[in-house]
Amino acid sequence: MDYVVRTIGLTKVFQGKEVVTDVNMNIKQGEIYGFLGPNGAGKTTIMKMLTNLVKPTSGEIEIFGEKLTKQSYHLLGRMGSIIEYPVFYDRLQARENLELHCEYMGYYNKKKIDDVLELVKLTNIDKKPVKDFSLGMKQRLGIARAILTKPELLILDEPINGLDPVGIREMRDVFKMLSSEYGMTLLVSSHILGEMEQMVDTIGVINHGRLLEEVSMQMVRDRNTEYVELVVNDSKKAAFILSNELDLANFKVIDEHLLRIYNLQKSQNEITKALIINGCMIESITKKNSSLEDYFISLLNGGSLHA
Numbered sequence: 001m002d003y004v005v006r007t008i009g010l011t012k013v014f015q016g017k018e019v020v021t022d023v024n025m026n027i028k029q030g031e032i033y034g035f036l037g038p039n040g041a042g043k044t045t046i047m048k049m050l051t052n053l054v055k056p057t058s059g060e061i062e063i064f065g066e067k068l069t070k071q072s073y074h075l076l077g078r079m080g081s082i083i084e085y086p087v088f089y090d091r092l093q094a095r096e097n098l099e100l101h102c103e104y105m106g107y108y109n110k111k112k113i114d115d116v117l118e119l120v121k122l123t124n125i126d127k128k129p130v131k132d133f134s135l136g137m138k139q140r141l142g143i144a145r146a147i148l149t150k151p152e153l154l155i156l157d158e159p160i161n162g163l164d165p166v167g168i169r170e171m172r173d174v175f176k177m178l179s180s181e182y183g184m185t186l187l188v189s190s191h192i193l194g195e196m197e198q199m200v201d202t203i204g205v206i207n208h209g210r211l212l213e214e215v216s217m218q219m220v221r222d223r224n225t226e227y228v229e230l231v232v233n234d235s236k237k238a239a240f241i242l243s244n245e246l247d248l249a250n251f252k253v254i255d256e257h258l259l260r261i262y263n264l265q266k267s268q269n270e271i272t273k274a275l276i277i278n279g280c281m282i283e284s285i286t287k288k289n290s291s292l293e294d295y296f297i298s299l300l301n302g303g304s305l306h307a
């Protein structure tokens with residue numbers, strides 16, 4: 001397996017406080033890797049270590065198979081990033097900011113500037129200084145700048161912060177396109193699960209500086225089974241009917257009124273009928289999906305992701 005990023009025991013201590021602890025993360029070539037965790041979990045600090053903005057206290061970082069050191073300018077040149085808020089020359093226009101970035105990076109191709117502006121859907125911006133941009137527009141401009149030199153690895157800290165739902169969808173499409181068409185590898189952080197779940201291939205869940213889980217999104221989806229929720233007057237009685245009359249075994253009594261039936265092999269009609277005939281009163285019967293949110297929240301020990 002080719003990994004674009006690997007960290008081994010990555011740890012950071014700020015003023016005696018450990019904010020990143022023994023993180024071993026693995027980002028595969030060409031994937032979109034999502035970093036999920038509440039504010040203050042340590043996402044930004046890890047991203048800063050990956051881009052040499054912060055020095056690790058201990059542990060190692062490998063990027064493109066090479067160990068990252070203070071002198072790794074050649075590795076940094078193959079990366080693009082926005083960490084925390086993108087900073088621009090506020091009184092200049094978007095295009096002027098991008099031209100300056102090209103010069104700074106030793107890269108000049110005016111055609112590319114139009115391409116990236118179009119890609120992030122920043123239009124009708126001529127003559128407007130960046131200081132008049134909305135937060136969403138600044139995010140788009142930041143992404144345009146980060147992809148201008150076609151990096152192989154793109155690191156984006158909360159890139160969809162400040163975007164409206166349409167903007168979020170557009171950015172998601174841009175990220176997917178960068179990964180599928182340009183083979184770019186992306187590391188994207190967010191504290192909102194809903195933003196991540198439709199976009200990433202692998203998710204790394206981080207809390208209190210620890211990587212709690214690194215798992216493919218497909219595996220997470222497979223784990224989330226559908227079930228039928230039954231609200232009845234007497235769940236013990238209902239359980240008896242389900243197993244004796246309908247031969248069902250895969251259900252769970254949650255409390256005295258609530259049951260969940262997994263891997264349903266009978267129709268809801270059959271269940272309702274059997275329960276009623278046998279004298280059990282049904283208040284409701286609903287098909288449900290145990291949400292991804294439940295899964296991640298249980299992972300974070302009941303702590304809310306929306307800090």
Ligand SMILES: Nc1ncnc2c1ncn2[C@@H]1O[C@H](COP(=O)(O)OP(=O)(O)OP(=O)(O)O)[C@@H](O)[C@H]1O
Nearest residue numbers: 014015019037038039040041042043044045046191
């Ligand atoms: N330069 C610093 N000096 C001291 N403490 C710091 C420094 N930078 C970050 N921290 C602390 O490290 C912890 C992790 O912060 P970090 O910004 O990495 O979290 P995060 O998951 O990115 O959250 P956010 O989304 O709020 O940026 C926080 O408790 C923060 O206060």
